[in-house]
Amino acid sequence: MRELIETLQSDQSFFAGLPPAVLTLIFLVLGAVFFATVMALNALVMVYAERKVSAWMQDRMGPMEVGPHGILQTLADAIKLLLKEDIVPAAADKRLHWFAPFLIFAVPCAAFVALPYTREFVFTNFDIGVFYVASITSLSVIAILIAGWASNNKWALLGGMRAAAQIVSYEIPAGLAIIVIVMQVGSLNFNDISLAQDGGIHRWFIWRYFPFNLIAFVIFYLATLAECNRTPFDLPEAESELVAGFHTEYSGFKWSIFMLAEYAEMLIVALVGAALFLGGWSSPIPGFLNSGAWGVLWFGLKGAFLMFTYMWLRWTLPRLRVDQLMHLSWKVLTPFSFACILGVGLWMLI
Amino acid sequence: MWFDFAAAFTFIVVGAAFVGVNLLISRLLQPRHPTAVKLSTYECGELPVGQSWVQFNNRFYVIALVFLIFEVEIAFLFPWAVVFKGLGLFAFVEALIFVGILLVGLAYVWRKGDLEWDKPQTGKYARESAPQFFEDQPAPVESEVREHVMA
Amino acid sequence: MTSFDVMFYVIAAITLFSAGVMVFSKNIIYNAMGLLFAFFGVAGIYVMLGADFLAATQLLIYVGGILVLLLFGVMLSQRITGLEMRTDTLQILPAAIVCGGVAAILLWMIWKTPWPKADIGPPEPTTRNIGTLFMTDYLIPFEIVSVLLLAALVGAAFIGRRNAQ
Numbered sequence: 001m002r003e004l005i006e007t008l009q010s011d012q013s014f015f016a017g018l019p020p021a022v023l024t025l026i027f028l029v030l031g032a033v034f035f036a037t038v039m040a041l042n043a044l045v046m047v048y049a050e051r052k053v054s055a056w057m058q059d060r061m062g063p064m065e066v067g068p069h070g071i072l073q074t075l076a077d078a079i080k081l082l083l084k085e086d087i088v089p090a091a092a093d094k095r096l097h098w099f100a101p102f103l104i105f106a107v108p109c110a111a112f113v114a115l116p117y118t119r120e121f122v123f124t125n126f127d128i129g130v131f132y133v134a135s136i137t138s139l140s141v142i143a144i145l146i147a148g149w150a151s152n153n154k155w156a157l158l159g160g161m162r163a164a165a166q167i168v169s170y171e172i173p174a175g176l177a178i179i180v181i182v183m184q185v186g187s188l189n190f191n192d193i194s195l196a197q198d199g200g201i202h203r204w205f206i207w208r209y210f211p212f213n214l215i216a217f218v219i220f221y222l223a224t225l226a227e228c229n230r231t232p233f234d235l236p237e238a239e240s241e242l243v244a245g246f247h248t249e250y251s252g253f254k255w256s257i258f259m260l261a262e263y264a265e266m267l268i269v270a271l272v273g274a275a276l277f278l279g280g281w282s283s284p285i286p287g288f289l290n291s292g293a294w295g296v297l298w299f300g301l302k303g304a305f306l307m308f309t310y311m312w313l314r315w316t317l318p319r320l321r322v323d324q325l326m327h328l329s330w331k332v333l334t335p336f337s338f339a340c341i342l343g344v345g346l347w348m349l350i
Numbered sequence: 351m352w353f354d355f356a357a358a359f360t361f362i363v364v365g366a367a368f369v370g371v372n373l374l375i376s377r378l379l380q381p382r383h384p385t386a387v388k389l390s391t392y393e394c395g396e397l398p399v400g401q402s403w404v405q406f407n408n409r410f411y412v413i414a415l416v417f418l419i420f421e422v423e424i425a426f427l428f429p430w431a432v433v434f435k436g437l438g439l440f441a442f443v444e445a446l447i448f449v450g451i452l453l454v455g456l457a458y459v460w461r462k463g464d465l466e467w468d469k470p471q472t473g474k475y476a477r478e479s480a481p482q483f484f485e486d487q488p489a490p491v492e493s494e495v496r497e498h499v500m501a
Numbered sequence: 502m503t504s505f506d507v508m509f510y511v512i513a514a515i516t517l518f519s520a521g522v523m524v525f526s527k528n529i530i531y532n533a534m535g536l537l538f539a540f541f542g543v544a545g546i547y548v549m550l551g552a553d554f555l556a557a558t559q560l561l562i563y564v565g566g567i568l569v570l571l572l573f574g575v576m577l578s579q580r581i582t583g584l585e586m587r588t589d590t591l592q593i594l595p596a597a598i599v600c601g602g603v604a605a606i607l608l609w610m611i612w613k614t615p616w617p618k619a620d621i622g623p624p625e626p627t628t629r630n631i632g633t634l635f636m637t638d639y640l641i642p643f644e645i646v647s648v649l650l651l652a653a654l655v656g657a658a659f660i661g662r663r664n665a666q
Contacts (some may be wrong), residue, residue, distance in 0.1 A: 005357075021504035021507075024353065024362070024504075026355070028356065028357050028360040029363075031357070031360075032357075032364035032365070033364055036365055040368075065534060070528055082375060082380075083376075083377045083380055085380050085381050086377070087388050089382070089389055090389040093530070093533075096530060096531075099534070101369055102366045103450070106361075106362045106363075106365035109361050109364070110358050110362045111359065113358050113361050123357070124354040126553075128554050128626070131558075131628075132427055132553075132557050134557075135558070135560040135565065136358075138561055138564070139565060140363070141569050142537060142564065142565075144568065145572050146572075149576055154417070157576065161573070161576065164410075164572075165413050168565075168569060169413060172417065172424065176427075179428065182432060183435070184435075186433070186435035186436070187404075188432060252376060253372055253373055253376040257369055322467055325467075326467045328466075330465045334420075338453065341427075341449070342446070345445070345446075348419040348434070348435070349438065349442055351553055351626070352505075355556070356508070359545070379564065384581055386660060410573050411574060411661060412657070412658060412661040414566075414570045414573050415570065416654065416657075416658070416659070418562070418570060419657075421561065422566075422646075423564050425561060426647075429554065429632030429635055430636070433632030433633050434632075437636060444643065447518040448643065448644060449647075451651050452650060452654075458658070459654065459658050462656045462662065
C-alpha cells in the first residue's frame with residue numbers, strides 16, 4: 001500500500017502536488033470506507049447464508065419471497081431497520097447507550113487492517129500482525145459491558161457481564177494456540193506465517209507437527225467461536241434465557257450494528273484461523289493460481305469454509321450452560337494448549 | 351510502521367464514522383412517537399418490580415483477575431515464541447520454568463474451587479417457591495442444599 | 502509542522518481530554534470511559550516512539566484486562582437505579598493552591614531539564630529484540646515476573662474467596 005502511494009506521488013503530476021500526508025490520508029480513508037462497506041456486505045451475505053443453511057439443515061426452504069430465492073431478504077431487513085424507531089429507554093444512560101455501538105463496530109474494522117489478503121499487495125504489513133489482531137479484538141469486551149450497563153435492565157446487565165466473562169475466559173486458550181503457531185514461524189507477521197505455509201496443501205500448519213497443531217487448531221476454533229458468542233457458546237444471547245442479552249434494549253439500526261459487528265468478528269476470526277492454520281493466501285495445489293489477486297480468492301474461500309462450519313455447528317449442537325462454558329475454557333482448553341506448546345517446543349528441539 | 355498504525359487509527363475513526371452516518375440516516379427516516387410504555391425498561395411484558403440490581407456474584411471478579419494474570423503471561427510468552435526458533439534447549443527450559451510456576455497458580459485456583467461457577471441445583475429456592483411440585487421427592491439433606499445464586 | 506507533529510498533538514489531546522473526563526466526571530462509568538480513551542492515547546504515544554509491541558500489549562492488558570476488571574468491580578458493587586457512589590468536590594481553594602503549586606514546580610522542572618534528544622530514525626520492529634533480551638540480559642527478571650504473577654494470583658484468589666464468605 002505504501003509503495004502504491006509512493007509511486008503515485010512520483011509519477012502523476014496531480015498527486016505529486018499534494019503533501020504526502022494528505023495523499024496517504026485520502027487513500028487510507030478510501031480503504032477504510034471500502035472495508036467498512038465490505039463488513040456491511042459481509043453481514044448481509046452471512047445473514048442470508050445463515051438463514052438458508054439453517055433452513056436446509058432443518059428441511060425447509062428459508063427466505064424465498066424477496067428477490068429470486070430470497071437473495072434480497074437481508075437488504076430488505078436492513079432497510080426496514082433503518083426505518084424503525086430508535087427507542088432509548090427513559091431509565092437508560094443516554095450517552096453510554098449511544099457510545100456502545102460505535103465502539104463495537106470500530107473494533108472489527110480496525111482488525112481488518114492487519115489481515116494478509118495477497119502475497120504481493122498487502123494493505124498494511126504489521127510486524128506484530130497476529131498480536132495486534134489479538135489485542136484489538138479484546139476491546140470488544142468493553143463495548144459489550146457498556147451496552148449491558150447502559151440499558152439499565154437486569155437482563156441486559158447480566159447478559160453483558162456473562163458475555164464479558166465468557167469472552168475473557170476464552171481469550172487465554174486462543175492466545176496460547178496462536179503462540180503454538182508463532183513458535184513454528186518465528187515471526188508475528190501475517191505474511192511470514194502465510195509464506196511459511198506456501199507451496200501446497202501439505203505445507204499447511206494444520207497437518208504439521210501432528211497432533212499438536214491439530215489440537216491447537218481445534219482449541220483456536222472453539223475459543224474464537226466462544227469469543228464471538230456463537231452457539232454452542234451463545235448463552236449471552238440466548239432467547240430463552242436472557243431475552244436478547246446485552247442488546248435487549250437496543251432497537252432499530254443500533255441493534256443491527258451489534259449484529260453487523262458480530263458477523264464481522266466471525267469473519268475476522270475465520271480469516272485469522274485460515275491465515276494461521278490453513279495457509280492464508282496460498283493455494284492448496286502448488287503453483288496453481290498462486291500469485292497476485294488469486295490470493296484473495298483462496299483466503300476468502302478458506303474463511304468462507306470456516307464460517308460455514310460455524311453455521312453448521314450452530315444448528316447442530318445445543319447450548320452450553322454457563323458453568324460448562326467456564327469448565328471447558330479453564331479446565332480443558334487451557335491445560336491442553338499449554339501441553340501443545342510444550343509438545344511443539346520439544347519437537348522443534350529434537 | 352507508522353503507516354500501519356496510522357492505517358489502524360484511520361480505520362477505527364472511519365468505522366465509528368460509518369456507524370454515525372448510518373444512525374444519522376436512520377434518525378432522519380424514522381418515526382418518533384415516544385410513549386411511556388415504550389420507554390419503560392423491558393421486563394418480558396411485566397412491569398419492573400423493585401429496583402433492578404444484580405446480586406453480587408463473586409465469580410465475575412475472580413475470573414477477571416485470573417484472566418488478567420494469564421493474559422500478562424501470554425504477553426510475556428509472545429516475544430519468547432518469536433525468538434524460540436533460533437535458540438536451543440536453554441530458551442525452552444527457561445520458558446518451561448516460567449510457564450510451570452504459573453501452572454502451579456492455575457492448579458491452586460482450580461483446586462481451591464475459584465474456577466467453579468455455581469451449578470444450578472434444585473435446592474431451597476425451588477422448593478420454597480413451588481412446594482406442590484416437590485411433594486413426591488424426598489427432602490434433600492441440609493448440607494447438600496445450596497442457595498441458587500443468580501450468576 | 503510535519504504530519505508526525507500533528508498526529509502527536511491529536512493523540513496528546515485525546516489523552517489529556519480523556520484524563521480530564523476521568524478525573525472530573527461525577528459518574529463513575531464515565532470515569533472508566535475516560536480511562537479507556539486515556540489508555541488508547543498512551544498506546545498511541547508508544548506507537549509514535551516506535552514501540553509497536555508495547556502499544557499492542559498496552560491495549561491487550563490495560564484495556565482488555567484492567568479496565569474490564571474495573572468495570573466488573575464497579576458494576577457488581579452498586580445498584581443501577583440511583584448512583585450510590587458519588588464523587589464530590591470539597592475545599593476547592595486549598596486544593597487549587599496545592600495543585601497549582603505542584604503543577605508549577607513540575608512544569609518548571611520539565612522546562613529546565615536538558616532532555617537528551619534521541620535521533621528517531623525509521624522505527625524498527627521490537628518484538629525480536631524484546632524476546633532476545635528476555636532470554637539473555639533480562640532472564641532473571643523474566644523468571645521473577647512469573648513468581649510475582651503467581652503471588653498476585655494466589656493473593657487475589659484468596660482475598661476474593663474471603664469476601665464471598
